[in-house]
Amino acid sequence: AQTVTQSQPEMSVQEAETVTLSCTYDTSESNYYLFWYKQPPSRQMILVIRQEAYKQQNATENRFSVNFQKAAKSFSLKISDSQLGDTAMYFCAFMKHGRYGGATNKLIFGTGTLLAVQP
Amino acid sequence: DSGVTQTPKHLITATGQRVTLRCSPRSGDLSVYWYQQSLDQGLQFLIHYYNGEERAKGNILERFSAQQFPDLHSELNLSSLELGDSALYFCASSVAPGSMYEQYFGPGTRLTVT
Numbered sequence: 001a002q003t004v005t006q007s008q009p010e011m012s013v014q015e016a017e018t019v020t021l022s023c024t025y026d027t028s029e030s031n032y033y034l035f036w037y038k039q040p041p042s043r044q045m046i047l048v049i050r051q052e053a054y055k056q057q058n059a060t061e062n063r064f065s066v067n068f069q070k071a072a073k074s075f076s077l078k079i080s081d082s083q084l085g086d087t088a089m090y091f092c093a094f095m096k097h098g099r100y101g102g103a104t105n106k107l108i109f110g111t112g113t114l115l116a117v118q119p
Numbered sequence: 120d121s122g123v124t125q126t127p128k129h130l131i132t133a134t135g136q137r138v139t140l141r142c143s144p145r146s147g148d149l150s151v152y153w154y155q156q157s158l159d160q161g162l163q164f165l166i167h168y169y170n171g172e173e174r175a176k177g178n179i180l181e182r183f184s185a186q187q188f189p190d191l192h193s194e195l196n197l198s199s200l201e202l203g204d205s206a207l208y209f210c211a212s213s214v215a216p217g218s219m220y221e222q223y224f225g226p227g228t229r230l231t232v233t
Contacts, residue, residue: 035221
């Protein structure tokens with residue numbers, strides 16, 4: 001079974017600074033996908049960034065980037081130029097690749113990291 | 120706005136009652152997933168439907184059931200409610216299984232059982 005571990009329950013960063021959130025996962029699968037979701041106080045789950053395991057290049061979306069280390073099973077999220085609106089719970093999630101008509105693509109979530117951006 | 124809608128936003132009911140949560144996926148999405156978010160269990164997968172067919176079950180109680188209708192909207196039915204069923208219930212939609220298409224979440228239904 002796959003597991004996702006986020007070892008930092010809470011983090012704090014000053015506005016405009018850079019912060020890195022950690023995530024490790026355990027799987028015997030070779031083909032899978034990793035995601036970071038953001039959950040602000042509104043409780044909406046918002047997709048931040050995605051990474052395909054077969055791609056060596058780290059994904060980037062504006063101020064958000066990941067450091068994907070497949071051998072180490074590590075998937076950290078870097079937020080640059082932190083903004084007050086980045087204050088949220090961040091969830092790392094794993095999805096096994098499913099063959100068409102076969103396995104489901106359920107998300108397995110970590111326990112989350114609560115990020116507070118301080119003015 | 121993800122394009123996924125869920126109703127109602129909030130639901131308060133008593134133990135032993137039955138409720139129905141409704142989800143409309145994004146236009147064109149065939150898959151609907153249901154997740155439960157609670158303080159003690161975190162975010163957990165409940166069930167997955169694809170084009171009207173059940174594809175997978177996760178940690179879903181026997182008191183819970185779901186279905187996906189021909190117009191692709193889905194309903195999650197929770198019966199014989201207990202205090203521990205109080206949680207935020209999300210549905211998410213994606214295009215199809217067997218691909219890497221990400222899941223887009225609705226705003227959730229907050230269920231409070233008193």
